[in-house]
Amino acid sequence: MSRRVLLHVGTPKTGTSHLQDVLFRNRERLLEAGVLYPADRFDAHFLAALDLMRLPWGGLETEAIGAWDELAAKVRAHEGTAIISHEILATASRSQVGRALASLGHDDGTEVHVVVSVRDLVRQIPAEWQENVKHRSTITFERFLAELRDPERATRIATWFWGVQEIPEILDRWGHALPPERVHVVTVPPPGGPRDLLWQRFSHTFGLDELGEVELDLEAERANPSLGVPETALLRRINKAVNPVLEPPDYRPLVRELLAHQTLSARTRSARLGLPADVHPWAEELGHAWVEELRRRGYDVVGDLDDLTGAPAAPHWADPDSPRESQVASAAVDAIRALLIDNARLRHEEARLHGEVDHLRRELDAARPVQRAKERALRVVRRSAAGRALHRAYRLARGRSSRSA
């Protein structure tokens, strides 16, 4: 049974992809140091979270059946420290949290720690809207903000947002059964700070800086890059056009990966998403209330809780619902270019495969007369009882007793 489990349950857009990438790529080195990151594929913990919370996710849920129990079994079987990390765990209900903790051995003496990485609402709100757009949503930023600010929180968007972003409430659910010193709040530094400060905070929280000789490869291969205002506006328009005709298994590689992550995110000079002047004070005030509450609870804070109040409003705000059309057109040209290049690659691949098929067909044609002759001979032989017996003996001698198709 694991002596210690570090359970990182959120929140989205706080550098979780980078952390998970480092943990996944270094899992063998970590295991040598006694730290288990139980994953045979990069998204193993995501699938386990889907399974625990019974969440559908564009068809991926079928790959998630039984994933949580498998993950928990690996953790229980490990002697030492184990790390689990996925940001959507933030939205787990109390009974799901109870099931998760019990399956990890919480009731049997395992020292479970909950880690939540947090970022101010001023950055999180636009980031979550963008994440929605990257998941096929066509909602405008204005409507998104209105739904978040509605006290009823009745819509799917509001329910999800507050489920994964309302830090005091997430910690209520996940930290309910734990002493405050086993609940760790890692704050994301404000923009403009040292680049590796967040990693240092993660590394300290997960005990990765205490592994002695173990050198971790920190080069990021996977990240969840951000888009600018015109790029997000373009993506929203693309969603409107392709949602009825593009299934999720095609949307993911073509729109989210190729267009959003690989192409549009490279346009770093465009205006960044932010909050409008009339919403900014509300988000800031909420941030202050969270800071006050978290201080009162006495959790272990890695970083500075004041990071949660957010930066002051920018003097100029670019409205993603009314972007500058020339910038959207420029982003669209980049998108078309990327699609054409990818299309050309696929055409070359198609031509290569056609060549391979033709080659195989020719080989098959060449082999066909020999095969036909063999079949004819067999039919003749099997007409007599003696022939059939001979054939049976031949098959037995070859070690095959079943009838050929």
Add this chain to the structure above:
Amino acid sequence: MTAQHDEAEGERRAWAWSAHLLKGGTTPWSRWAGTGERTGRVLPGAQQLEMLRRLNLAAHDLGVRPEPALARRVLEASAPGRGRPDLELLGAAPPSRFGPAPVDPAQLPADELIRVTTSLLAEDLVAAPLPGAVLVPPWRRPGSLVHRWRPRYRLVGDPWRADTARRHLVAQGRPPGGPEPTVLVLGGPLSTMLVDLWTDRSFSTGGPVPSWRTWVDTVVETGRLGRGADPVASARRWTGRVGADRVRVVLDPGALPGQVGVRRVPPAPLLPADATDLARRVGGVLGLLVTPARGRQVLRQVLLPRLLEAPEPLPGAPLGVPPEHHRWVVRRSRRLRHELLAAPYPVVGTVLGSPDALLDHPRRLAGAEPGEPHDDRVLDLAVRMLLEHADPHPAPHAATHAATHADRPRQEDRP
């Protein structure tokens, strides 16, 4: 009295209500006054507690007693999928500036309770054994002499009808397939094909199925019928693949048995709209528990027979196209008929039956009473199905409950 005292009192009241419900009580939260001790790690959510109260109410009406294990499962269940989180009871938890607002559970929309119920129902269905394979006599098995003389077929088109016919034929030892089978494209009035298509999707897993209203609105808005409701497009596609001489569009249901070499083929089951919607919702949860193929088997071989063979016939009208779409359906069915008539034999193959069979008549549509799923009735049905295997003995205090209205305050419910 201090605020802290009130908070503790509210929580004690909630624990007592939870215990009351576990014993089969039906008093609504707003009328509950008793207090008790904490008996668990956390208080169940308002949805789970109210769901158990509704289950107890239904059990009293049916004269059965929910098993204690079922009651505990209800309280421990989490609603699957995206939606509102487990909510606090109004007056039970200390006021908080964070989290969703506490609720009076009796005011929760039925949809929230259906999410909890379908999760439990899906678990029950997965645990139920699948019916064994039908034993086919040796002379009817594929490969037998009799079998070789029968026509070889493949059923496409209206998927709900095709699936019913296929399962019947497999049970008769007449499975589809074989070398160069004739492709039979099943079709009928457009309104029926639309209902059948959504019903077929509701009894499948592998992706979310929108509600009937959302789905049919989208069909009307986009004009895209979907494969199962467009026999002309199906026939076109199949003639392109196998040739016109092997494609038959079957618009006359009476012609089908002759095409597949049997005397009769049963019609597709007709369910009340609420039952179909329940299947859709259960299917959504099954997709999270088992593979799509197994989920489809569970829905069609476990749930469907239970719905069709319910001890009392299920109430409610079968699904129908909403009246505001009647004109569109009539127009579109005329277009389908025209497309079929205009397409020559090499394009759609042989047509069995009159192309008029595709037509929907305004008067017939107006005369029908189209059923549409309703959340309250779907919830009632789901609860009834959860209780199907309940102990038939009435609960000890059923007599006191049976004659009283659920919402009436009752002193005897207090501990």
